[in-house]
Amino acid sequence: MRFIDREEVARRLTYPRCIPIVRDAMIAFSKGETIQHLRSILTLSPGRLFGIMPGALGTDVPFGAKLISVFHGNAALGRQSHQGVVVLFDPLTGEPVCVVHAGELTAIRTAAASAVATDALARPDAARLAILGSGEQAGTHIQAIAQVRKLESIRIWGRSPARAAALAERTEAACPVLPAASVEEAVADADIVCTVTSSAEPILQGRCLKPGTHVNVVGSSHAGPVEVDNDLVVRSRFIADSREGVLLQGAEFLRAKQAGLIGDDHLVGEIGQVLAGTIPGRQSQDQITVYKSLGHVVQDLATAWALYTQPDEQRINP
Incomplete structure (x- = not known):
């Protein structure tokens, strides 16, 4: 073997x-x-x-x-x-x-999956990336997203400012990579946002995003901890890696559903369906799109x- x-x-x-x-x-x-x-x-x-x-x-x-x-x-x-x-x-x-x-x-395939979703759902001219989190997935997502969009800037926020600054300093990229003092600062001008934290409560509020942003929600892999608030879930065109998985284990979706703000039909489909052309992805330049990644075998x-x-x-x- x-x-x-x-x-x-x-x-x-x-x-x-x-x-x-x-x-x-x-x-x-x-x-x-x-x-x-x-x-x-x-x-x-x-x-x-x-x-x-x-x-x-x-x-x-x-x-x-x-x-x-x-x-x-x-x-x-x-x-x-x-x-x-x-x-x-x-x-x-x-x-x-x-x-x-x-x-x-x-570490590699998770970031690659977010890159696949970004390529399918983000605006073609998306060039400003925000990374929320400063761990291993933060670094791999920077590398992967750079494969599918020509990035002009990267902002990194983390609950540890020192770790976020250290990641920004050691990241090799073809564009400026800077730490952000707050989530709001990191995402204010972002076209693409990746949440890659272990936070138990929302770190990203929907009101902080500009129209047309694409968000990869990656950090929570089971029902319980959430990274984004109900407002973002409700406002977005919500795409899953696995419909069954998100309906049973997608924490952000389940929290908005339990609050009575959405039903199962708010989950419009799977990224594989978008890639195959059986359902549309982004429908307008101003639409906020979300890809919920649980990871799949x-x-x-x-x-x-x-x-x-x-x-x-x-x-x-x-």
Whole structure:
């Protein structure tokens, strides 16, 4: 059995390669071509989760599972918040053939999924990016979004001003990268906003966004903690990675629904449907669009299989 460690994942799974893999996986998912159950999440204690995500890329094709822990306190220790493995099985014999470092894979494919959504939903001229959060996903989202839009500026806000400033200083980009003193300052002129925090209560208010903004809501992966307020959910054209997942585990959507402000029909569809052209994405220049990312095992399996089937000595390139 082969093991692909963190360093190999980081070296070989480039964003130009990962983005189209994730795009194709989400189209297949929304077409019903993949097989998966809703993931199971155990809350071990506040800020400490364990998830099990089984799935298959179709019939007679690669299948496997992701076992992942999410420990939000790890960031302060200099460790990845997501720790675990993706186990791949041979589609012909059923044998386990590969184990992939899930922390690094998750970091890259999550940002790649947001880039896919941004490319589909943000205005073509979107050029100003705001990142809310200063952890690992903040850095990966900057790299991924830069693949789909020509950025003119990047603003970073974090609950720790020192960490936000440090991330801005070490980020290599083709445009200015500056820390912001507040969420309002970060998003005031933003065309694209990515929320990548572990906040339990909303950090982003809908009133702070200008018309036409696209928002990737990424940080909360289960029912409970929320990153954006009800106003933003209500005002937006709301797109999910998985309709079933968001209706059961999408915290921001569920909070607005429980307040009686929206119904299930406010969730207009999945990003895979937008990509396949079966539902429209952005409908006007002034519309606020939201992509709610919970993360999906088909993204993990598709990217892990690409790593497994490509020899180590050959860097994965587009």
